[in-house]
Amino acid sequence: MEETESLDAIEESEPPDLEFYGGRAASAIPLAVFVVWAIFQSGVLGVGDTQGLVVGMLVGLIAGLFLVKGSWKDYADTIFDGMTQRVAATAVVAWLWAGMFANVLQAGQFVNGLVWAADVTGVAGDLFPALTFVLAALLATGIGTGYGTAITFTTVVFPAGILLGANPTLLFAAILSGAVFGDNLAPVSDTTIVSAVTQDADIGGVVSSRLKYALVAAVFAFVAYVIAGLSMSGIEVTGAGTSLAEQANAVGLVHLVSMGVVIVTAIQGRHIVEAVSWGLLTAIAANLLLGLSSLADILVFVAPAETSLASELTWLPIVRLAGSDESVAVGGALYNGAVGFFPLIVLTLLIVAAAEIMIRGGGFEAILDFLIGSVATTVRRTELTMVLGTALVNGTITINTAAEIAIAPYIARLGGRFNLNGYRRANILDANTSALGYIFPWGGGLLAGYGAMTSLTESVPWFTESMVVNPVTVWPYVFHGWFLVAVFVFAAWTGYGREYVHDRQSAEVERV
Amino acid sequence: MSFLSAVFAGIGFRTATPSFAPGDEVTAFVSGVQNGEALLRIGDSRLSVSGIDDPSTLVDERVLVRVESFDETTHTGGAVLVEVVDGRGL
Known part of the structure; x- marks a missing residue:
């Protein structure tokens, strides 16, 4: 492909509003402190505590204060300006609603419905990982939380699969793959919401534009689980008496309808508050009318x-x-659904404030000038930079929503300068964010599932320490994650799915 | 946009150097300033937008322009500003 000249000749941008000792780069100190904190906390120590990251971001904001030239008031005002941006408010609203919906589905025995589906198909152990991938993907697409899916499926379906003769490592990886699928695709997923909101694209449009990548990767992943399942053997279990049927409840599958209500109304372009509210009402009505949960389970x-x-x-x-x-x-x-998002909401508000400081201090522009001047010189190289940059950040900050929020402004500017439309940018941003949090042993999603698995040694009588899967051995088998990354490298290289702003403009962000 | 058209939009392989014809009205973000004119990079194609007093103020803003010329071999062309789309910048 023809190499176009770099934009070195482009005139310098306006002088920054905030000046720092150490120049434009010093405006990155608040975010840099946060990133180092996040890597130390989650990557090195393995502490997946979002509230800990909130403190890291607060420390970063205070550290930056001491480097400001002139009045500290301007710095403080910038924090306020950042936190009151519409992007932050939209994410907050979306998370609160999505959190309530997801929890009502869980209270309504949706997972027991999926267990029933697994039981009634009667598949043997060798095909069980492939089936588990599909069912976990369904749950994750409904409740939008990959972590929740990893925990729930590891608790409920994993022991059953072991009894059926499935290979434990492959089965755990299949659960994580399903979590990746839903985290990536669900309209109520926190990462989906961040990807859409930060790229100024409607959530329904993002979800529908994402199918062409997610389904390609999922088909490859499904085939890979069938092949691997046939070639990897299970383990001997003694003293077991439980079966899938004990936890199965066909009625729980009614929540496929609740999910469908949200997905269809979202894709039709309804507001997030409206789409999820309809899904929520459907789910609550189903729970109460069919006896899936009591009113007290809901509130x-x-x-x-x-x-x-x-x-x-x-x-x-x-x-x-x-x-x-x-x-x-x-x-x-x-209550639990909404409150569960409180730490992430506070963290987001603070990260958006830190990003605003970096924008006004010129640090953001300096990095963009470097990338556009020397690395991202063509649209293909720009998309590859976006794909690999997102992968790198998500590989190191293992709480993937936090990583996504931190890199989102770069994806917006880099892609926007080459006029890639909001849907394309949101899809590039979210694919690696969803995938890499579940692949590596230090990934938050993998650790969430692993934590649930270790607790099985106490809750399931026949489940012994030796049956716990070593997190280090799982990474090659999280097929959907790997295929999703591969699909996007392929898409950046070949232009598959690429859309420019003039091809199709994303609808405004306040619509779902 | 209907559900199916939203799902199938963008499927296929899109060129890195989209073409334009004189008279086309194109919405795009302003990528930068070059030789005193606003520059739109649409993939690896470039449109220079003339006649703007201070183009640096429009960087990262969404604008509507009318294409006046486009060279298919160099993937470059010229355009004039029709309007600035307020509130939808990067």
Whole structure:
């Protein structure tokens, strides 16, 4: 391909609003402190605590303060300006709604429905990993959380697969592959939301444009699990008496409808609040009408026993008195779903603030000038830079949503300068974000599943330490993750799926 | 856009050097400033937009331009600004 000249001749951008001792690069200090903190915390120490990252970002913002030339007030104002941007508010709203929806589906025994599907198909151990990949992908696409899928499937389906004779390493990898699929594709997935919102694209449009990559990778992954399943043997289990049927509940599959409501209304271009609210109402109605969960599973007020008013209201299905060793609280799927996102919401607001400091301090422009001047000189090299850059950041910051938020502004500017449209940029951004958090032994998604697996030694009588899969051995078999990365390297190289701004403009971001 | 057309949009292999014809109206982000004119890089094709007083203010903004000329061999051309699309910049 013809090499076009670099943009060295392009005139310098305007002087920065914020000046730092150490020049433009010093404006990157807040984000740099955060990245180092994140690598140390999650990569080196293996502590996957999002609230710990919040403190890391706060320390970074304070560190940057000491390098500001002139008034510190401008720096402080920039933090406020960053946090009040629409991109942050949109992500917050999307996460709160998505969190409630996902938890109502889990309370409604969706996973037990999938277990029933696995049981009724009656597949043997050698084909079980391939089936598990499909079912885990379905769950993850419905609830939008790959971590949740990894934990749930490892807890419920993994032991059953071992009993059927599936190879443990391959089976665990198949679960992680399903988690990657859903994390990448689900409209209520946190990474999907970040990818769309940061690239100024509607979430429904992003999901529908993503199918052409995700399904190609999934077909290859499915075939790979069939082949590997036939060639990798299972392990001997003694003393087991459980079977899939014990945890199966066909009725849980009704939530395929709840999922369908969200996906179809999202793709039709409805607002996120509207699309997920409809899905939420459908799921709650299904739970209550079909007896999948009680009203208290969805929302409950656990009141102090000594309050006389509370004791008179216990006839309400959502009010009960706290037991002697129980804390007074609000609970249920709606509560847990929304509250679960609080740490990530705070982290996002702070990272967006740090990114704004880097933009106003000129550090962002300096990196872009370098990349566009010497690395990303053609559209093909730019897309490869976007793919590999996202892979690198996600390979090191293993809490993948945090990594995605940090690199998103670069993807927007790099791709935007070559007029790649919002859908294409969002897809490049999310593929590696979803894939790499589940492949390497230090990946957050893999560790979430691994944690669930180690707890099986206590909860499942026949499950011994020797059956726990070593996380270091899993990486070659997370086929969907690898194929997704490969599809995007191929797409960047060949132009598969590439769309320019003038080909199709993404709809505005406040629409789903 | 219908569900199916949204799913099938963009399937295929898109060139790195899209072509334009004189009279085409094209929406794009301004990639930079070159020789005092706003430069649109659309893939590896380039459109220079003339007649803007201070093009540096438009970098990363979304603009609508009308193509006046385009050379298929060098993948470069000239265009004039029609309007700036407010609020949808990078």
